Amino acid sequence: MRSGLNSGHPLTENGGGVHVAKLREAAYKPLPRLAGLWSHTLSARVRKLIGLVALLAFVLFYVGAVVQIGQHIPDHWAARLAYYGLSGIAWGLPVLPLISWMNRGR
Numbered sequence: 001m002r003s004g005l006n007s008g009h010p011l012t013e014n015g016g017g018v019h020v021a022k023l024r025e026a027a028y029k030p031l032p033r034l035a036g037l038w039s040h041t042l043s044a045r046v047r048k049l050i051g052l053v054a055l056l057a058f059v060l061f062y063v064g065a066v067v068q069i070g071q072h073i074p075d076h077w078a079a080r081l082a083y084y085g086l087s088g089i090a091w092g093l094p095v096l097p098l099i100s101w102m103n104r105g106r
Contacts, residue, residue, distance in 0.1 A: 047101065047102050047104070048102050050102075051098055051099070051101065051102035052102075054098060055095060055098060055099075058091075058094070058095060058098075059091065062091050066084075066087045069083075070083060070084065070087075
């Protein structure tokens with residue numbers, strides 16, 4: 001074992017033996033340059049603002065996609081009713097995680 005090269009590293013201490021506690025501790029330490037990014041959480045107001053912008057962008061994209069796809073639906077009232085009915089309900093599923101994130105930490 002080369003001395004001095006990796007001294008203090010959890011994998012090389014104690015003659016090359018691995019200390020599970022030190023390995024676990026080293027794995028959960030944030031990187032020094034990223035430590036400032038994880039030191040605070042977003043306030044509820046900022047989270048809701050970010051969520052509002054993301055929700056509006058998603059809804060605009062979703063409506064545009066539904067209209068474009070809807071032009072290729074057969075011209076029958078039942079087919080259009082089924083398509084637009086399902087599309088009107090389906091937009092809520094992808095935004096549920098966003099809404100729960102926005103309301104976290106109230």
